[in-house]
Amino acid sequence: MSVFIDRSFLLRMSPKLGRFSKKKDDLYNFRCPLCGDSQKNKLKARGFVYRKQNDYFFMCHNCGASTTFYNFLKQVDESLLKEYQLERYKNGETGNNNYPKPEFEEYKTETPKFKKALELPTIDSLPEAHFAKNYVSQRRIPETFYSQLYFAEDFAAFIQSLGIEKENLHKDDKRLVIPFYDKDKNLIAIQGRALGESS
Numbered sequence: 001m002s003v004f005i006d007r008s009f010l011l012r013m014s015p016k017l018g019r020f021s022k023k024k025d026d027l028y029n030f031r032c033p034l035c036g037d038s039q040k041n042k043l044k045a046r047g048f049v050y051r052k053q054n055d056y057f058f059m060c061h062n063c064g065a066s067t068t069f070y071n072f073l074k075q076v077d078e079s080l081l082k083e084y085q086l087e088r089y090k091n092g093e094t095g096n097n098n099y100p101k102p103e104f105e106e107y108k109t110e111t112p113k114f115k116k117a118l119e120l121p122t123i124d125s126l127p128e129a130h131f132a133k134n135y136v137s138q139r140r141i142p143e144t145f146y147s148q149l150y151f152a153e154d155f156a157a158f159i160q161s162l163g164i165e166k167e168n169l170h171k172d173d174k175r176l177v178i179p180f181y182d183k184d185k186n187l188i189a190i191q192g193r194a195l196g197e198s199s
Contacts, residue, residue, distance in 0.1 A: 005088060007056065118150050120158065123146040132174070149179075153174055154173065155173045173192075
């Protein structure tokens with residue numbers, strides 16, 4: 001219904017638009033009232049109103065203005081704008097929103113299936129002088145979290161043991177393993193943090 005309303009109001013304001021003409025169905029051309037179009041050549045008309053889905057839009061190929069029909073009407077004819085708003089309101093549409101409200105489908109991702117506990121040594125179980133424990137300490141991570149962080153001597157082998165195909169992982173690449181949990185404390189992801197130079 002909004003296309004019919006937009007078209008009727010465009011035709012009502014057409015006497016104010018210089019060199020107004022209908023190029024084809026739902027495409028109208030006229031001199032841009034926002035920039036005045038070409039001052040040297042009064043025959044140039046580079047303003048267009050066109051249809052996109054169920055609404056009209058304005059664009060000028062001279063000044064680059066591009067807007068909804070509502071905003072165009074607001075700049076060109078304030079008195080007609082009030083009637084336009086009322087007409088759209090009567091049809092259950094808001095005057096300043098030419099876009100249909102999108103319908104969203106619920107997006108569901110499949111949660112990765114991991115074992116409940118990672119079969120890796122935790123940081124708190126490592127010897128005090130272990131370089132991974134020193135790394136975590138230097139990063140100022142509180143000791144209360146050491147039992148929730150893990151160390152993988154060979155991160156590539158660990159990833160393969162989970163049944164995950166991952167390219168570009170190198171053998172014997174030592175990493176700090178950081179688990180991620182959902183709100184129900186289910187393990188949903190893991191991250192391997194390189195502890196030194198790693199390609």
